[in-house]
Amino acid sequence: MDSKLVIGISSRALFDLSQSHHIFENDGIDAYRNHQIENENEILDPGEAFNLVTKILKINELYESENRIEVILLSRNTADTGLRVFNSIEAHKLNITRAVFCGGESPYKYVKAFGVDLFLSSSKDDVKMAIENNVPSARIIPSKTKRKVKDGDMLKIAFDGDSVIFSDESEKVFEKEGLKAFLDNERKKKSMLKAGPFKSFLVELNKLQSELDPKINPIRTALVTARSAPSHKRVIKTLRKWGVRIDESLFLGGMNKSEFLKSFEADIFFDDQQQNIKDASAKVTSAHVPFGIKNRN
Structure with a gap:
């Protein structure tokens, strides 16, 4: 090792x-x-x-x-x-x-x-x-509800996409020019998304997953993103290029993430947007990633 x-x-x-x-x-x-x-x-x-x-x-x-x-x-x-x-x-x-x-x-x-x-x-x-x-x-982020110690050994970690696993390059387009420009940019872009602050941690989790017997693997990951079709394509192709596996991918098209995270039973959720974290923290342990254009001020 x-x-x-x-x-x-x-x-x-x-x-x-x-x-x-x-x-x-x-x-x-x-x-x-x-x-x-x-x-x-x-x-x-x-x-x-x-x-x-x-x-x-x-x-x-x-x-x-x-x-x-x-x-x-x-x-x-x-x-x-x-x-x-x-x-x-x-x-x-x-x-x-x-x-x-x-x-x-x-x-x-x-x-x-x-x-x-x-x-x-x-x-x-x-x-x-x-x-x-x-x-x-x-x-x-502290929650108003007291956390219970969860039964079971399965470790479930959920990530937002842009500004967490990936860079904030696409979010910059959305912030400055709006949804249409964002979608147009995603359709035109042939290049892969750049790495965000949590890519290296996701890679390390993948190493653990690859070392262990798939039948008893205790780690499950999820991508929970506001992206939807057609902007999902760059995400899938980038992860494929990196050789990184995500077990579950939720492309929610702007829907509130909280109930989905509760259904996934996340042990922790990482997101760059404070409102998303505030909403999610009522359901699951949540952590704010202070990276990208949404956190410049």
């Missing part, structure tokens, strides 16, 4: 730290520190990305030798306040052994050193820095 799939995750994405974060925002760092130390033996409830982490780590059980996947905790906590997080990791039996506690500073600076293939955080600034430095990254 030549490489690992490495996922970096913040403590607020992994666990429900909403109460602690509320204390930090309202009463300051000292009150937050005291609260975490006083409650360090109180086990934290699962957060938005808990299902994703649990299922992706479980895939290691299908390999006979060393772990194929590693999850690393990248936290703005100090080691002192982070002890509660590690106690919770142990209590939930998550195989996470590496961690960085940055004492209020951004842990982003260690992303490249760890060779992270996907960085998930609740911090808008940390995610933006990662995206700008070509690391697939997304901001986990």
Whole structure:
């Protein structure tokens, strides 16, 4: 085995730290520190990305030798306040052994050193820095509904197309000139779509899928896009050219994605548009990718 799939995750994405974060925002760092130390033996409830982490780590059980996947905790906590997080990791039996506690500073600076293939955080600034430095990254959006730990081992990941798997070249045409110009451009273009920020992560998922027995493969991917015919053709041809497989492709022609994501039972959904993420987060764990023309301002 030549490489690992490495996922970096913040403590607020992994666990429900909403109460602690509320204390930090309202009463300051000292009150937050005291609260975490006083409650360090109180086990934290699962957060938005808990299902994703649990299922992706479980895939290691299908390999006979060393772990194929590693999850690393990248936290703005100090080691002192982070002890509660590690106690919770142990209590939930998550195989996470590496961690960085940055004492209020951004842990982003260690992303490249760890060779992270996907960085998930609740911090808008940390995610933006990662995206700008070509690391697939997304901001986990908190939901008003409490997530349940899902049964089953199947890991389901859904992606938007433009500005996520692909670049924002087509979205620029749509934004500047409208739907007709977008469709005309798609018909005329013979070239493949350019890679977006999540292409490399999708490629790594494909490697995992290709290594495992198809009969027991625990990973399923979906493309959930606002595109429809005839703009679907470039998407299909580009993925074919890349040698990348998507298990399910939903070309929704602008329909709301939420119910479709619920039907797919996505463990996480990545999209560049904040309204799409806001809608979807009521149904499934959702993460905003701050890339492309929709996020310029």
